[in-house]
Amino acid sequence: MHPAHENHGGHHPMLQHHFFNMGQQLEASILGMWVFLVTEVMFFGGLFMAYLLYRTLYPAAWLAGSHELNEVLGGLNTVVLICSSLTMALAVRAAQVGARMAQIVNIILTMGFGTTFLVVKYYEYAAKFEHHLVPGAHFDPTREPAQQLYFSLYFMMTGIHALHMVVGLGIMAWILYGAWKGHFNAEYFAPVEIAGLYWHFVDIVWIFLFPLLYLIGKHQ
């Protein structure tokens, strides 16, 4: 640490030197996380913009593309993610009340749901490769060209979302380590809280992706 003139005595060990107190530190990290999430919203926003435009221009292609997706798997994944959001919220709560075991269990459950999601996603992707639905040179030539737009966006949106899940799992592993060590308690739980914010955000993205990609024109 710094050979500081400042006296850390009496301060919480997790208080960084440039903050006045734990309250300021927590508020700063939560605000920081929200600001970061705004950038994430804008990041996905570019893709949603392209989606919105092309869906307006080529409704038929979107219908045909959507019919190639497995609605059951998509729905399953939605439920899986909602479960993970619940366990995540419970994990944060456990940290807030300083319950170590509950933290550990809930974080492991969250990671379990996250992994399930990715495994399901893997099977979905594999099927797309088999059916020549991956845009580019091998795209099924009998399909209307605009369907390539649908699948380009499908892969970019779900792919980047899945990447966020992978990052999320990494963060969870790190939080799990802290929880195991018993770092988090009523006074210091910011890492769990902001990890939770991230995880919920990724869930929200999927809440929109599911109807937009999987559920177009199911009545037809």
Place this chain on the structure above:
Amino acid sequence: MSHVSSKGLYYTIFISLIILTGVTVAIARVDLGAWNTPIALAVAAVKATLVILFFMGVRNNTPLTKVVAASGFLWLIILFGITMGDYLTRSWLGIPGR
């Protein structure tokens, strides 16, 4: 912000989310004409709001956090609104490319 919500609240939200997922899937099978997509999006928006308010704790947070949380969506509306404004008015003049 050391507000601790009750577990019961979290379970309630969880169940609402599951139900709403069911609602989205069910509604997709009914033919509502042009309304299918807006309703699906509205349900998604409700779900997202629930997550943001309760799971993410914005309900108990400072006004600043609320503004920040809203600003991303507001800016998306700018992006979507003006860009679509361009595409939807392109044929009005009846002159290609104007």
Place this chain on the structure above:
Amino acid sequence: MQSTFPLFPQAASSVASEVDLLYFFILAVSAFFAILVSALVVFFAVKYRRRHPDEVGHDIHGSIALELLWCVIPFVLAMVMFFWGASLYFTLARPPADAMDIFVVGKQWMWKVQHPSGVREINELHVPIGRPVRITLGSEDVLHDYYIPAFRVKMDAVPGKLTTMWFTATKVGTYHIFCAEYCGTQHSGMIGQVIAMEPQDYEAWIGGGRTTGTAVENGERLFTTMACITCHKTDTSGRGPILSDVFGSTVDLQDGRQVVADENYLRESIMNPQAKVVREFQPIMPTFQGTLSEENLLQLIAYIKTLKAPQ
């Protein structure tokens, strides 16, 4: 062409002097503010220079009246610029109804021109003076931009759609054509000349050009050779809709939408037929993407535009 050291471009179209007028207006406003502010800054800096090291400035905090003044004046001036610029833009965007049609296709790195009579040229454009010319632009590969500085007109050529620009040349002469949208290696070589001629000279020139038929005739020929005619007949026996009178009409689509059949609609119907399927028809029309060049496409569209239902 021009002198060897020009400082102001020639004005050789009907809109050129209007554009210049707006230019001079904004120039005058700008010059006024630039000189005013610069003069004040230098004047204050000299007049109120520091006389001794401990001096501080007067304690002035501001003035609402002044702030309002310099919000409102620039705002009003800016609005004048906006309305003037916008009305000029409308003039530039809307070709007169009696304009003659010329097709221009940009392609890395040349401009291919097709006159109504079917005469073609590359990197040159012969036009009569005094007559509005409407140019329909297409692109075979990437973005280009057809720019004639002496006419103060410019428009992007966008792959995947058609765009329009128009002008009336007013002075006989030869003027630059530039490609003004970056398009790769020879972007700066994608240049050419407009040759504005007296109408009778133009007629003579166009008469001397060798053609393989007018654009419409070529379109008609393509309509047969590309087998459009097998589906699009003049009676209801075809598998495709009757194309007579389709241009400019409102078409009902399969998915309930309605579109106005303009040039871009016709273009899309041929290149990406399944994007907008006409109501009560099957999406069986094949795409002609890759089979039809942008020029052929323009000819087909020219032909379809002439199709009229018998009275």
Place this chain on the structure above:
Amino acid sequence: MNHAVNEPRSYLDAPYGVASWLLTKDHKRIALLYLISITVFFLIGALFAAGIRAELMTPEGDLFTADMYNKLFTLHGVVMVFFFLIPSIPATLGNFLVPIMCGAKDLAFPKINLLSWYLYLIGATLTLGAVFMGGVDTGWTFYTPYSSMASNTNVTLAAVGVFIAGFSSILTGFNFVVTIHRMRAPGLTWFRMPLFLWAMYATSLVMILGTPVVAITLLMVGAEAALGFGIFDPRVGGDPVLFQHLFWFYSHPAVYIMILPGMGVISELVAAVSRKQIFGYSFVAYSSLAIAIIGFLVWGHHMFVSSQSIYAGLVFSIITMIVAVPSAVKTFNWTATLYRGSITWESPTYWVIGFIGLFLVGGLTGLFLGAMGLDVHLHDTYFVVAHFHYIMVGGGVMAFLGGVHFWWPKMTGRTYPETLGKISAVLVFVGFNLTFLPQFVVGYLGMPRRYHAYPEEFQILNVVSTGGASVLGIGYLLIIGYLVASMFKPRNATANPWGATGLEWDIPSPPTTFNFEIDPVVTEDAYNYAGRAQKTGDN
């Protein structure tokens, strides 16, 4: 100054050695790391500019091949915009000053601050890698479908480089927002903040809300170029113009990322060189926010001839005109601040005056471009090139250099030779006008930009321009020369060489690692020169 034995050491001396710099979390050291890196990139960008100007001496394309020329201006634009100007003031002066002006010991997230510098380096290295592997030739705007389908250069690599650098800029902005919201000293209310903080706050908003969009857009281009995803491909129904919307949604606001910090610097400098309360403080403060927010609604003014709808064009044009008003407010307030001031004639003043003059011309020529009917003629000609160099180089770089000259004693503890400071400011001003004034003329004549060869009648103006660039270049090199030289001299700067107000002038030059020995409490408005004179008078 009286060096007591147990006085804490300055941030420059406290732990020494390479590792202590490369792993530092001190915002002031990170600022210096950034300062060095952006100077390197400025020199690289300037070298490309020298290449451009040398080629344009003659109408024929004789010095470089066409492909080479295209790569030169692309890399010039990419390097100057993404690796020099965008990080210039925020990451150097901003990093250094934001915590100090807030009265804080550091930014809210020091580790993330360091991370942003590394991301910047990684992004820059990838882009330079693209240079060494043969360059990129799309123009800094990366327009599709040329970039995604036709160009066979390293588009993907360069796009990824810019993508990563984008995150470094996001992280900087994010750190500033949180710091300004959460770490201000007691008593430092919003309307007591120095205007530089207001400007950095507004800039950060743009960074946060805009940059992610260009990041995802470049990713889409990369996916299209590398994997054949057809998001902007007209052959599958994609629309190349959509790319322009997404690109300018960021890149127009980004021009305010480049100028707002400069405006903030000038606001500080104007007050300091005239020892006077800034005229209309709250108008200057609010106009920064107005520019940042309204600036998000005008992006389509780059697309007046792109085939966007005329109605969208109308909206963009009118808002473009409106966004000029807050800039006007700032300009007039700076001018009014000088009125009855006590104006010093030291080198910062030269940069202030230079900035105001050149920014004016740059801003006013923006109005020509914002008027739709006129932009049809001017779009993509040298008029546009002159416009943005007047603002970005005449405005942005002048403000940056002014700020560096003003805070140099604080940052390094050294002074530089005043005479050289003045000479270089005059050289840059004169050289700059010689370079870019002729480009307005040649632009109205119709010379398109990104042209490797041009018609003969444009030659004389281009020769003048190249000559001016040489003067300009000498001016820049001179500055770098004497500033670097000053680092080898002993520390001789006093704590407050300009007699300026502001928390940064109350602490030693250079400051200690934690900035403040005693946590400051703010009791007065910014720029309270009159009050301060009162106090010393009373003594």
